[in-house]
Amino acid sequence: VRFANGKLQRPDSLRFTVYRNRDTAHPRKKHRRILVSETERLCYVGHNFGSEAMKCNSLCRYFVGVLDKNSGQMEVYNAEIFNMQPLLSGGRCWESQLLCCFVLLIPALFPWHVTRTIPSLVHAGRKRGAQRVQGGGCSKVCLCPVQMDLCIEAFGTSKQKRALSSRRMNAVGNDIVTTAVTKAAANVIDAKGVTALVQDVAQDDVQNISSFLPPCHEDADRPEHVYRFEDILSPAEYEALRVPAAPLASITTEELAKRAEERSHCSFVLEELKFLPTDEKSRDHKARCLWFLDTLIKFSHMKVIKKKHPMGPECPHIISRKLMKNFSSLTYNNGSIQNLISASMKAKITAYVIALALHINNFQTNLTVLQNDMKLQESRILDIAKALRLRVSKAKAGPGLENDQNHKLGTLSLPLPTQKAPEGQRKRRKMN
Numbered sequence: 224v225r226f227a228n229g230k231l232q233r234p235d236s237l238r239f240t241v242y243r244n245r246d247t248a249h250p251r252k253k254h255r256r257i258l259v260s261e262t263e264r265l266c267y268v269g270h271n272f273g274s275e276a277m278k279c280n281s282l283c284r285y286f287v288g289v290l291d292k293n294s295g296q297m298e299v300y301n302a303e304i305f306n307m308q309p310l311l312s313g314g315r316c317w318e319s320q321l322l323c324c325f326v327l328l329i330p331a332l333f334p335w336h337v338t339r340t341i342p343s344l345v346h347a348g349r350k351r352g353a354q355r356v357q358g359g360g361c362s363k364v365c366l367c368p369v370q371m372d373l374c375i376e377a378f379g380t381s382k383q384k385r386a387l388s389s390r391r392m393n394a395v396g397n398d399i400v401t402t403a404v405t406k407a408a409a410n411v412i413d414a415k416g417v418t419a420l421v422q423d424v425a426q427d428d429v430q431n432i433s434s435f436l437p438p439c440h441e442d443a444d445r446p447e448h449v450y451r452f453e454d455i456l457s458p459a460e461y462e463a464l465r466v467p468a469a470p471l472a473s474i475t476t477e478e479l480a481k482r483a484e485e486r487s488h489c490s491f492v493l494e495e496l497k498f499l500p501t502d503e504k505s506r507d508h509k510a511r512c513l514w515f516l517d518t519l520i521k522f523s524h525m526k527v528i529k530k531k532h533p534m535g536p537e538c539p540h541i542i543s544r545k546l547m548k549n550f551s552s553l554t555y556n557n558g559s560i561q562n563l564i565s566a567s568m569k570a571k572i573t574a575y576v577i578a579l580a581l582h583i584n585n586f587q588t589n590l591t592v593l594q595n596d597m598k599l600q601e602s603r604i605l606d607i608a609k610a611l612r613l614r615v616s617k618a619k620a621g622p623g624l625e626n627d628q629n630h631k632l633g634t635l636s637l638p639l640p641t642q643k644a645p646e647g648q649r650k651r652r653k654m655n
Contacts, residue, residue, distance in 0.1 A: 224258065224269060224305045225277075237262060258305045269305030277306050435571040436610060437578045446586045446635045449612070450578040456515060463539035464511040471496065472510035489596040492517045495583060509583060515542070516579050520596050522546050523572040528562040550575075573597055573607050581635050590615070591630035605631065612639040 224239075231237070237260050244255040251272075258269040270276055285302040375383045443449045456464075474482075474496060483493050492513045500506045518534055525533060528551060532543050550572050551562040564572075576597065580588040594604040608615055613633040 224260070224307050226267065226307045228309055256303070256305075258307070260307060266310045267307035268310050269307045271303050271305065275306065275308065277304050279304055435567060436574045439612065441639060443637070446637060447582065449635060449637075449639065450581065452582055455575060455579055455582070456512075460539075460541055460545060461511060463541045464514055465507070467537050467539065468507070468511040468514040471514055472499070472507050474499075488517050489520045491520075491580065491589075491592050491596055494592070512579060512583050516576055516583070518542065518546070519550070519572055519576050519579075522550060523564060523569050523576075523597060525564050528564070569597075569599075570603075570607060573599065573604060574611060577604075577608060577611060577613075577633065581633075586635040588633055589618075589630050590633045594631075601631070608633045611635075614640060 240259045240261075242257040242259070244252040246252040255272045256270070260267045260269075271280060280303050285304060286299050287302040288297045288299050290297045372387055375387050379387070437450045438454045440449055440451065479493070479496055482488055488496075495509070495513055499509060518538065522534065528547070532538060532540075534543060534546065547562055550564070550568055552565045552568055554561050554563050573593075576593060577588065577590070580593060590604055590608055591601070594601055597604065605615060608631075611633075613635055616632050616634065617629050618632045
């Protein structure tokens with residue numbers, strides 16, 4: 224044995240008891256042992272299984288040799304090293320474990336077991352703190368928090384004693400706290416009523432959601448005024464998109480096929496480029512919107528932004544500054560401040576992408592295509608769409624899209640549906 228808290232001074236003063244698992248047929252449990260040693264002050268417990276077992280037993284083998292002085296021969300036996308820990312865990316009782324799983328092993332080797340009494344696991348068991356069962360093969364041992372505090376007072380370090388003193392000074396009876404909280408809750412319910420409290424909580428949830436959505440004008444008389452285009456792109460930002468969006472406005476069928484093969488744009492943009500208006504002004508407007516939408520989606524795929532201009536030199540400075548300021552979070556890492564795309568920021572980008580796609584597609588957009596481009600789960604983008612007050616319906620994928628599976632369409636129409644807070648994580652379906 225090895226004692227965790229010191230060296231043994233008087234080996235002859237120790238008393239040991241070994242227990243083995245009752246399940247001798249189980250290939251692993253039959254080798255499990257619990258070793259108990261009792262001193263005048265403390266009791267120690269060691270295991271050869273679980274997290275407290277010593278790793279050295281599995282790395283090599285140990286033997287004990289017993290020399291017969293008369294014959295001069297030595298008999299060698301298998302051995303295990305036990306790490307003996309002092310039993311100071313509050314409230315732990317070994318009675319059920321020993322009675323249900325373990326039996327006393329070779330009691331004849333221990334002469335103090337003539338009365339079939341197992342040593343108490345704490346020395347205080349001889350007094351009022353523990354009970355000893357005669358002839359039952361086990362003793363009931365429970366070290367309560369009060370006994371633990373007494374041990375700290377007697378043998379604890381200065382730090383433990385200070386912590387004990389602080390805990391006692393700050394301790395407040397649970398019944399007092401429960402009574403005070405119950406009384407305060409009853410007063411609030413009586414004053415406001417249950418319905419008003421539920422509405423307040425729902426309103427708080429809605430406000431938390433709205434902080435990541437484009438400004439919503441609920442009193443709008445037309446769908447294009449619910450999420451105004453100026454709230455997504457300011458006039459200065461819209462003007463800055465004229466130069467980078469010009470190649471999209473003048474793209475040819477051959478160039479579009481090449482970009483689709485290279486996957487230089489997301490699926491939504493590639494599909495919309497096939498249907499650019501013939502009118503020059505409308506064509507330029509749609510090209511600018513598609514370029515910014517494609518930039519937003521590419522920006523959402525980043526995790527940590529290390530460059531000053533993450534979208535490249537062709538991205539206008541005002542757009543790059545907008546992305547960094549409005550769609551990334553500041554974090555402190557390794558002594559420097561970095562921008563990263565957190566989960567909340569990705570949800571915000573998704574909301575603005577959907578709002579911009581609504582303006583591009585006459586306020587009805589394919590959410591499944593955007594979900595694939597944003598690399599999101601369907602439940603996530605549906606939650607954001609519902610937070611944007613869209614009506615979600617099923618539709619077949621159009622020609623040119625991935626396959627003929629059911630796609631989700633999001634439609635912005637008046638009057639707006641009632642906004643609801645998310646109901647939390649959906650239950651997972653059981654797989655057959």
